[in-house]
Amino acid sequence: MTNNDILRRVRYTFDLKDSTVIDILALADTQVTAEQVAGWLKREDDDGFLKMKDVEMVAFLNGFINFKRGKRDGAQPPLEERLNNNMVLQKLKIALNLQAEGVLQLLELADFRLSKHELSAFFRKPSNKNYRECKDQILRKFLLGMQLHARPGETDPELE
Numbered sequence: 001m002t003n004n005d006i007l008r009r010v011r012y013t014f015d016l017k018d019s020t021v022i023d024i025l026a027l028a029d030t031q032v033t034a035e036q037v038a039g040w041l042k043r044e045d046d047d048g049f050l051k052m053k054d055v056e057m058v059a060f061l062n063g064f065i066n067f068k069r070g071k072r073d074g075a076q077p078p079l080e081e082r083l084n085n086n087m088v089l090q091k092l093k094i095a096l097n098l099q100a101e102g103v104l105q106l107l108e109l110a111d112f113r114l115s116k117h118e119l120s121a122f123f124r125k126p127s128n129k130n131y132r133e134c135k136d137q138i139l140r141k142f143l144l145g146m147q148l149h150a151r152p153g154e155t156d157p158e159l160e
C-alpha cells in the first residue's frame with residue numbers, strides 16, 4: 001500500500017478535514033500546506049498528485065497518536081526515515097488504544113481471521129526469529145475493519 005492510500009483511508013474513516021490533517025501533522029512538529037495535503041489526497045493519475053514520503057507519513061501517524069491520545073510530555077520521538085506496514089499497524093494500534101483482541105476484532109469485521117500468535121509476530125522487532133512482515137492485504141483488511149467499525153453501514157466511494 002502507498003502512503004497516499006493509507007492517508008486517504010484514515011482520513012475517510014475518521015472524517016478528517018484537510019485542516020485537521022494539517023493540525024495532526026503540526027502535533028508531530030511538522031508543518032505542511034493545504035496544497036501539499038490536497039496533492040497527497042489526489043489519485044496518482046490526477047494533475048497535482050504528490051507522492052507522500054515515508055517521513056511525512058510517520059509524522060502524520062505520530063501526530064494521529066497525539067490527536068487521539070493526547071500529546072505526551074517532553075520531546076517528540078524522532079521521525080523514522082523508512083516506514084513499513086508493521087510500523088503503520090503498530091502506530092494505528094497505539095493511536096486507537098487497541099489491545100490484541102481489538103485488532104483481531106477489527107480484522108474479523110473485514111472477514112479476515114488471524115490468531116493472537118500470528119498478530120503478535122507483526123509487533124516484534126525485525127531481528128526476532130518470530131518476526132513476520134505485515135503484507136498489504138492484512139493492512140488493507142485492518143483499515144477496512146477500522147472503517148467498518150467507525151462508519152457502520154457506509155462504504156468508501158474510493159473502494160467502489
